[in-house]
Amino acid sequence: MGKRGGAGTEYKDKPPEQKKDGTVVKSYQRMPTQILNEWCQGQKRPKPEFRGVRSYDRSLCRFKVVLPDAKDGTYSGSHVVDMKDVEGGCATSAPEGVLALASPSLLAQAWTLWPHRSRARAGQRWTAPYAMVILDGPETLTSEDQHSCEENVLAFFKHVWLSGAQAEICLQREAHLAWLKRGFTSLPPNFAGLDPGGEDASRPWFVFWIAHAMEVLGDFDDHWAPKVASFLSHCQDPTGGFAGGPSQLPHLAPTYAAVSALMVAGTEEAYQVVDRAAMYDFLMRMKSPEGGFKMHDEGETDMRGCYCAIAVASMLHILTDELMEGIPEYICRCQTWEGGIAGEEGLEAHGGYSYCGLATLCIAGKADALDLHGFLKWAVHKQMTHEGGFQGRANKLVDSCYSFWQGAIFPLLHEAFRQGGSEKVPLPKDHCWFAPEPLQMYLLLACQHPAGGLRDKPNKSADFYHTCYALSGMAVSQYDVSNHTPLLGDLGNLLERTDARSDQRKKNQAP
Ligand SMILES: [Zn+2]
Numbered sequence: 001m002g003k004r005g006g007a008g009t010e011y012k013d014k015p016p017e018q019k020k021d022g023t024v025v026k027s028y029q030r031m032p033t034q035i036l037n038e039w040c041q042g043q044k045r046p047k048p049e050f051r052g053v054r055s056y057d058r059s060l061c062r063f064k065v066v067l068p069d070a071k072d073g074t075y076s077g078s079h080v081v082d083m084k085d086v087e088g089g090c091a092t093s094a095p096e097g098v099l100a101l102a103s104p105s106l107l108a109q110a111w112t113l114w115p116h117r118s119r120a121r122a123g124q125r126w127t128a129p130y131a132m133v134i135l136d137g138p139e140t141l142t143s144e145d146q147h148s149c150e151e152n153v154l155a156f157f158k159h160v161w162l163s164g165a166q167a168e169i170c171l172q173r174e175a176h177l178a179w180l181k182r183g184f185t186s187l188p189p190n191f192a193g194l195d196p197g198g199e200d201a202s203r204p205w206f207v208f209w210i211a212h213a214m215e216v217l218g219d220f221d222d223h224w225a226p227k228v229a230s231f232l233s234h235c236q237d238p239t240g241g242f243a244g245g246p247s248q249l250p251h252l253a254p255t256y257a258a259v260s261a262l263m264v265a266g267t268e269e270a271y272q273v274v275d276r277a278a279m280y281d282f283l284m285r286m287k288s289p290e291g292g293f294k295m296h297d298e299g300e301t302d303m304r305g306c307y308c309a310i311a312v313a314s315m316l317h318i319l320t321d322e323l324m325e326g327i328p329e330y331i332c333r334c335q336t337w338e339g340g341i342a343g344e345e346g347l348e349a350h351g352g353y354s355y356c357g358l359a360t361l362c363i364a365g366k367a368d369a370l371d372l373h374g375f376l377k378w379a380v381h382k383q384m385t386h387e388g389g390f391q392g393r394a395n396k397l398v399d400s401c402y403s404f405w406q407g408a409i410f411p412l413l414h415e416a417f418r419q420g421g422s423e424k425v426p427l428p429k430d431h432c433w434f435a436p437e438p439l440q441m442y443l444l445l446a447c448q449h450p451a452g453g454l455r456d457k458p459n460k461s462a463d464f465y466h467t468c469y470a471l472s473g474m475a476v477s478q479y480d481v482s483n484h485t486p487l488l489g490d491l492g493n494l495l496e497r498t499d500a501r502s503d504q505r506k507k508n509q510a511p
Pocket of ligand 1: 399400401402466
């Protein structure tokens with residue numbers, strides 16, 4: 001006793017065991033499940049619990065093993081909390097269900113028995129999305145919310161699996177379009193009827209969310225374009241940029257929404273609404289000494305500012321080196337230890353800000369300034385194991401709007417690696433690192449509101465923001481880098497492609 005491992009340690013093998021049926025099992029023939037059981041016994045922990053876990057692939061069998069904490073709290077120390085979200089392992093086919101039990105057991109042993117330091121390094125190799133090891137800490141409000149959210153979402157999935165009602169995996173296109181069009185026509189034809197300086201500071205956003213959702217559904221027809229153009233012209237400030245309403249301060253967020261909506265309208269008349277010279281002055285005026293962009297005069301500087309300013313400059317063909325100065329350095333300073341990008345330096349990595357920072361650098365052709373491997377590792381872990389949708393940050397609930405903010409990160413990362421010299425990294429040719437069908441399953445089964453529109457998650461109501469970004473995220477997941485369409489359900493579910501490449505294609509087709 002005394003010595004635990006290291007030089008001179010003697011390890012003694014156990015004698016062979018005779019089973020009830022007469023077979024003799026030598027110690028090296030013991031199943032990983034049995035070894036794990038014995039380890040828990042030795043540690044005076046409760047027995048390991050094996051739970052079936054939904055597998056993305058029906059031919060695969062999948063289990064997770066939970067090593068509950070001892071009741072007396074002996075194991076709720078910090079080392080256990082550290083290991084809470086470890087995922088890894090391997091998939092096995094159904095006839096080898098025993099192996100599906102064995103693989104999480106093996107992993108559990110590796111994670112509990114290995115020295116603490118080598119775990120961190122070895123953990124990076126385990127990226128296969130099957131089999132989980134979860135070391136339960138005490139229940140918290142967060143874990144309880146997560147469980148009830150999983151149950152709500154799974155209830156929608158179960159209904160379809162048990163009834164075999166494949167036809168229900170169907171995009172309710174007509175219902176969504178009717179709901180969006182009602183939203184569009186309820187906006188007043190111009191701002192005359194609105195209280196100047198009133199509370200409604202996000203009219204350009206409503207126009208963009210509705211117009212873009214209709215575009216993604218393939219039904220934004222030309223008769224909307226003059227309405228969008230005249231509507232938004234009332235929000236432009238004489239000193240450049242757009243405001244949330246008439247007589248309000250110009251602000252980068254409604255500026256991005258207005259210019260994007262005018263691009264969706266796509267007519268010469270819409271493009272001419274923008275005073276490009278004044279816009280350039282406004283963007284330069286918003287540049288902040290900290291390196292990013294302020295949202296408005298005397299406003300806050302954060303990652304949204306960078307994306308709104310640079311995306312607008314790019315759409316209007318006024319992007320210059322002067323505008324980009326200091327931006328890559330600023331964005332790199334906001335990349336966190338997790339790998340994603342935070343709203344401001346020193347804060348937590350977040351899906352929306354990560355999209356903004358990465359998209360800004362991709363537009364400028366400077367995305368390889370980031371730690372792309374760290375970014376990718378963070379992003380792949382934001383797709384939820386049960387729900388299939390994305391969360392925005394670690395330990396948060398699934399939310400359909402992150403289908404776009406997180407989902408669109410993958411093709412951008414593909415582009416970012418390419419900008420860094422794709423010969424350095426073997427890039428996937430057929431997919432973009434995340435699982436498209438589970439995402440579509442979440443959106444189609446759990447997020448469509450029967451009365452039209454899409455919602456954040458079950459039990460919420462539909463809104464234009466979530467409808468726009470859920471549909472955009474679904475569109476991203478339906479087209480991979482090789483132009484294949486990983487599609488859940490039939491062709492009627494296919495949305496329009498909206499990325500830069502397809503914009504280019506549209507331009508090339510234009511007379
Ligand atoms: Zn949301």
